[in-house]
Amino acid sequence: MAEVTAPPTRRLEILSAAAELFARRGYHGVSIGDLGRAVGLTGPAxxxxxxxxxxxxxxxxLDISDRLLTEGERRAEAADSPALALDALLRWHIDFALDNPALITVHVRELSNVPQxxxxxxxxLQRAYAEEWVRVLRLIHPESTDDRARSATHAxxxxxxxxxxxxxxxxxDTMTELLHAMASEAFAGAFRS
Amino acid sequence: MAEVTAPPTRRLEILSAAAELFARRGYHGVSIGDLGRAVGLTGPAxxxxxxxxxxxxxxxxLDISDRLLTEGERRAEAADSPALALDALLRWHIDFALDNPALITVHVRELSNVPQxxxxxxxxLQRAYAEEWVRVLRLIHPESTDDRARSATHAxxxxxxxxxxxxxxxxxDTMTELLHAMASEAFAGAFRS
DNA sequence: GATACCTGTTAACGTTGATTAACATCGGAC
DNA sequence: GTCCGATGTTAATCAACGTTAACAGGTATC
Incomplete structure (x- = not known):
């Protein structure tokens, strides 16, 4: 019995192919037919x-936003200090972005096409994720402001x-370290008066 | 014939409105009718x-890419040192981005919808603009590599x-200084071994 | 004051796209 | 062996869109 529902491998396969296509051509630039063809089916399937x-x-x-937030919070709260929490957030986000470039692209571009x-x-969820970064930053830099921390986070x-x-x-590996170094220093620069 | 062409104010008006709409909803998410309506006309006009x-x-x-490149090169070459050239590039880009958020968005997202x-x-033009940054960075950090400078530039x-x-x-003003500080430090971090 | 060009309009055309309908296959439960 | 739900297919529907055609007003020039 083990399994409640059949492994929805088809759904995941479609979502993965769709992410790739949406990232490359944009939501409206991809038809249902394109989506089907990408996984060897016809559109209506x-x-x-x-x-x-x-x-x-x-x-x-929804899935991306939830994964970013949930795992981000988990790692930040498992850290022993605000500085380490920021480091954990950075590493988590960098890993996610390098592993899922298409998802990141879609996540940032296509929200406006989701119905209300x-x-x-x-x-x-996106806001909560950003606010987690802001929270950690304010612990490290209590003398600054939420607005400044928010703008720095978006940057x-x-x-x-x-x-x-x-x-x-x-x-x-080189890319990971490069992004980590640049982001860390960017934050440092944001709060140096 | 005095005038080669009448002042194309309508064209500019349309381009400006289109930038706004394309930025918000994406190229395929905006119809010709929407575009016309945004400037008080019908679509076919x-x-x-x-x-x-x-x-x-x-x-x-084309216009955005050309403006970025031309003015970027002009300012970089007018600078008295590589460090000042980088500073000039940063300030130029920041000013442009803050003045034209919609154009920047479209510039970065919609290239794939332009025909061949x-x-x-x-x-x-985009590549040449990025290479100008790479060139200046390599003058400041000759011990690094083009690849690293290119990745840092895109970041x-x-x-x-x-x-x-x-x-x-x-x-x-606050935003300008924040972005400048963050970008400068990010570059510094990229080349600190 | 007729002519022509510039800039609009509305109506029509052809295509594409999302969605639905009707029908087929197949594997497992009984 | 039959029945059924899951998963496909092709054909049809309906709206939206880019584009073109046909027509109109206005201004400027001769």
């Missing part, structure tokens, strides 16, 4: 797995999420 | 000013271009 194109995008973004009930929830997100546009000149 | 939707986007991206003859030219572009996503919490 997708309706056996998703309510529609918007629902597919919504599920994708779920758009609000995704926004909430560092931009830096880390630039990964997809970097044509893989550097190997993975 | 746009064909009096542009060959079509793709041509409009192409012109927009012009897509290649835009790519060329800093990501940081600077995050502006549009930052909900204007900070005033313009």
């Amino acid at each position: 997708l309706y056996r797995h998703f309510r529609g194109k918007e629902a597919l995008l919504a599920e994708m973004l 009930p779920q758009r609000r929830e995704i926004r909430r 560092v997100f931009g830096l880390l999420n630039s990964t997809p546009h970097s044509t893989g000149d550097l190997d993975r | 746009l064909y009096r000013h542009f060959r079509g939707k793709e041509a409009l986007l192409a012109e927009m991206l 003859p012009q897509r290649r030219e835009i790519r060329r 800093v572009f990501g940081l600077l271009n995050s502006t549009p996503h930052s909900t204007g919490d900070l005033d313009r």
Whole structure:
């Protein structure tokens, strides 16, 4: 019995292919037919797995936002000091971005195409994730302000999420260390008066 | 014939409105009708000013790429030292991004929707602009590599271009100095062994 | 004051796209 | 062996979109 529902490998396969295509051509630039073809099916077959194109995008973004927030909070709270918590957030985000460049791209670009009930929830998760960074930053720099920490956080997100546009000149480990060094110093610079 | 062409104020008005809409909803998410309505016209009226939707986007991206490159090179070469040239590039890019958040967004997202003859030219300009940064960085850090400088440059572009996503919490001057400090330190961190 | 060009408009066309309907196959439960 | 749910397919529907055609007003020039 072990399993409650059959392994939904098809859904995941579709979501993965869709992320790739949405990242490359944008949500509206990809048709249901394209999506099906990418996994060896016809367009209408997708309706056996998703309510529609918007629902597919919504599920994708919800999943990303939730993973970022949940694991980010977990690692930050497991750290022994604010400085180490920031380091944990940085490493988690960098790993995620390097592992899932397409997801990061879609996450940052396509929110506006998600219909309302779920758009609000995704926004909430994204905001909560950013606020976790702000919280940790304020512990390290209590003399600063939330606004400044928030702007610095978004700037560092931009830096880390630039990964997809970097044509893989550097190997993975080098890239990880480069991004970590740049982001750390960027934060330091943000709070040096 | 005195005048070669009448002052193309309508064209500029359309381009400006289109940048705003493309940034918010994506190229395919905006119809010709939307574009016309945004400037108080009907859709087909746009064909009096542009060959079509793709041509409009192409012109927009060509103009941005050219302005970034031309003025960037001008300022970098007017500087008295590599360090000052980098500073000039930073200030130019920050000013441009804060002045034209919508253009920056479109510039970075919609290249794939430009048809081929012009897509290649835009790519060329974008690459040349990035290479100008790489060139200046290598003058400052001759012990590093082009690959590393290129990756660092793209990361800093990501940081600077995050502006549009930052909900204007900070005033313009504060934001300028924050971005400048973060980007400068990010570069420093990229080349500290 | 007729002519022509510039800049609009509305109506029509052809295509594409998301979605749904109707029908097929297949594997397991009974 | 039959029945059924899960998962596909192809054909049909309906709206939206980019583009073009046909037509109109205004201004400027001769």
